[in-house]
Amino acid sequence: MKHFFLVLCLWLPQVVLGNWVPLEPLQIAEQFVAPAGWPDMKDYLCCEAAGQAKHETLGQQIPARLQRVCQLVQQGPTTAVVAVELRDSLDRKDFYLHFGKEAGAWKLLAIRSLAMTHLGPPMVELLAAMPPAAVAEYDQKHPDASHAFTLGNLRLWTSADADIAAHFARNRADFQKVLRLVQAGKYFAPTAPAATAEQAANADPAVHALLRKLYLAQVTRRQTGCERCLEFVIGGKVSSTVGLLYQPQAALLPAMSPDRLIVLKSLGDGWYLYKTI
Incomplete structure (x- = not known):
């Protein structure tokens, strides 16, 4: 018993x-x-x-x-x-x-997940189907964002994480180069107003040329809520964006949350893939 x-x-x-x-x-x-x-x-x-x-x-x-x-x-x-x-x-x-x-x-x-990416494929299909004459006309009307850049940027915005990581790996040297240019320009010094710093950085001819080459929309530090990070934005709609973030000190990285920064994936050497909502 x-x-x-x-x-x-x-x-x-x-x-x-x-x-x-x-x-x-x-x-x-x-x-x-x-x-x-x-x-x-x-x-x-x-x-x-x-x-x-x-x-x-x-x-x-x-x-x-x-x-x-x-x-x-x-x-x-x-x-x-x-x-x-x-x-x-x-x-x-x-x-x-x-x-x-x-x-x-x-x-x-x-x-x-990243919002509104369903808008991308129809735009990609439309741009990809343009004949050469239409592409030339498009480039004349959009001198700051050519047909080639817009098509590449839209494809990257709607790509899977693995494809964005592969794009970064293939172009790591240029990503490091644009990072050094932004850092050397001291555009985002602690005392600089955010909007002014962002405008000056993106207006730098060398920075702008590399951003376009890499299919990046802009460099900023206002997407993830991290004042000590540099964000190289690919694109998005409203507040739902995707891009590459740089911050070599892990202790200074922003925290992920379902309300704002939905993912932060390490790509190595202080670089991260990020998405916001």
Whole structure:
């Protein structure tokens, strides 16, 4: 009888808690985006995410043909971000899962992605189909943003994270060169007004030429809320932007959140891919 009560005491907490097991953010993400269902899903969701996934996981709502790759971007004591790439033979898409710790357990709080990128492909298709005469006319009407730049910029804006990272890697020397030019010009000195500094930096002929070569819209420091960072903006709509950020001191980087800076991926040597919402 004594042994029976011992077994009962060991077994009872498992009955009360059911099958719940504490999982790490990457494990939750992988379960949440998998094609099969997840009976324990609601135990790992909170807040906005719980309202969005009432009956099905995100993985069940995504076409089954798509491959899903999860990458842990950041995990601290109370917050974490996991990037998810969806891909098939034709396309790649990225979104980001934001986690928080609740009573010692990780919960998925929100799902984010770059907004309004669906506007890009029709514009790319239109520009790419222009005959040479139309391209020449376009360039005359837009001397500051040629047809080649606009087409390349739109393609980069709507590209997957992996493609933006590849663009950076191919052109790392020019990215370093434009960085040195901006730093040497001291445009973004602590005492300089933000708008004036930004205008002067982007008006510098050498900086401007490299920005256009790299399909970058502008250099600024007003997108991510980081006053000690340099942001090389690719593009976006309203406040939802994508670009490359430079800050060699990790302690000075802005914190990711589902309300503003939705992802910050390291590209090495102080460079990061960032997206805002």
